[in-house]
Amino acid sequence: MTTFLTDADVRSAFTWADAIAALRTAHAAPPDESRFPPRGMARGEGLWLRTLSGVPADGAPMGAKLIAASLRHRRASYLIPLFDQETTELLALLDGHSITGFRTAATSALAADLLAQEGPLRVGVIGSGFEARMHVRALAAIRPLVSVTVFSPNPASRTRFTGQLSDLDVRLETADSAPAAVEGADVVLCAARSRDERPTLRQAPPGATVISVGSTLPEQRELGVEVIERASSIVADVPDEVAHDTGDLLAAKEAGVDFAGKLVALADVVAGRAPGRPAHDPDAVVVYKSVGSAAQDLAVAAMCVRRAAELSLGTELPVTLSPVAK
Structure with a gap:
């Protein structure tokens, strides 16, 4: 099943010490653009959609952060999906609002x-x-x-x-x-x-x-x-x-x-x-x-998912994605 973490769940699961430790591990690997490509930015009139994606070298969940922003209304939404590297199963969906602030500050x-x-x-x-x-x-x-x-x-x-x-x-x-x-x-x-x-x-x-x-x-x-x-x-x-x-x-x-x-x-x-x-x-x-990176988002998001499981936080979604053969 797929776990969904609200922003409140993320805040409850987060700790500075765990985040900084996860980021230290994530940044110890040599930079690899094939695993963490440049961010993508789609722009409309007063709108942009930014994508940061990555595949951690240590086998931790791969995923992305999507940011949808309206400059006219000064609003933004953040979504982070995490996938298992072996099975491509969708492990978790997170409201990424606080992840962004937490990972920036912890880094x-x-x-x-x-x-x-x-x-x-x-x-x-x-x-x-x-x-x-x-x-x-x-x-x-x-x-x-x-x-x-x-x-x-x-x-x-x-x-x-x-x-x-x-x-x-x-x-x-x-x-x-x-x-x-x-x-x-x-x-x-x-x-x-x-x-x-x-x-x-x-x-x-x-x-x-x-x-x-x-x-x-x-x-x-x-x-x-x-x-x-x-x-x-x-x-x-x-x-x-x-x-x-x-x-x-x-x-x-x-x-x-x-x-x-x-x-x-x-x-x-x-x-x-x-x-x-x-x-x-x-x-x-x-x-x-700092401009922020997928490596930071994914490291902190995965840490929050682990901590949420330990604390029985989050919601198990009634449906999930089923990986298909390629």
């Missing part, structure tokens, strides 16, 4: 643990929405946090953000500007869309690790050209897409910034095939740039 936490300087972290946050909150929780799962300072244009949103994280054992503060929020930060988190697509971060503090998750399309901007030029390395979950499909890197290229020699795959850093932060430069700025 960023994995990257931050590898790239940030050792010790407790001071975090500066630009953005106060779901992604920003999930990232702070993910970071708190891998390192002690000294402080979290948030900026967003709406003061009420900043106050709501600190209230929603009040259960964490960390000093929560608000700032009236993005530069004030990130001043002295060890980790700078950029998780807010700029309304007019101008960069939200122009300068990074010396020694900071910058996490950029809010600009994944050519028309989106988040990091100023100055940040890309200043970075000693740019670690990317999907290097080719980050280099050619994100507004931040496209703008840097147009401005004449040569970043090709400092673009590194997160998988290579996780597996120890490439360094992340320079060992002898405490002022080095390192950027982690």
Whole structure:
């Protein structure tokens, strides 16, 4: 039978520790475009349908994430089907809404643990929405946090953000500007869309690790050209897409910034095939740039399905797909 997990089921089954462990395993394998091809994007007038698909090398369930979005109505739906690699049986269907936020934040936490300087972290946050909150929780799962300072244009949103994280054992503060929020930060988190697509971060503090998750399309901007030029390395979950499909890197290229020699795959850093932060430069700025990948979605989705079975969560559907001979 096929198990269906609602968004509530996913939230109940999810844990940061299990997700980060699953993502560490998933990213340890060398990048393989035959197993995880570039994402597909179908566009209509005010609409797009994005597909991320993959076949994990370790035999874990293969599958895809489908995202249907209406720009006019500012709404999106997420669906993740998982298939058994041996039988092609449809094992599970998941509402992928929270998976997206969870896997993005958990992957960023994995990257931050590898790239940030050792010790407790001071975090500066630009953005106060779901992604920003999930990232702070993910970071708190891998390192002690000294402080979290948030900026967003709406003061009420900043106050709501600190209230929603009040259960964490960390000093929560608000700032009236993005530069004030990130001043002295060890980790700078950029998780807010700029309304007019101008960069939200122009300068990074010396020694900071910058996490950029809010600009994944050519028309989106988040990091100023100055940040890309200043970075000693740019670690990317999907290097080719980050280099050619994100507004931040496209703008840097147009401005004449040569970043090709400092673009590194997160998988290579996780597996120890490439360094992340320079060992002898405490002022080095390192950027982690994320567009998201099927490897992340499938690793976290499969983890949630396993945990849901242990916790007796989810609904067994009365019908399922029957594999056919080919």
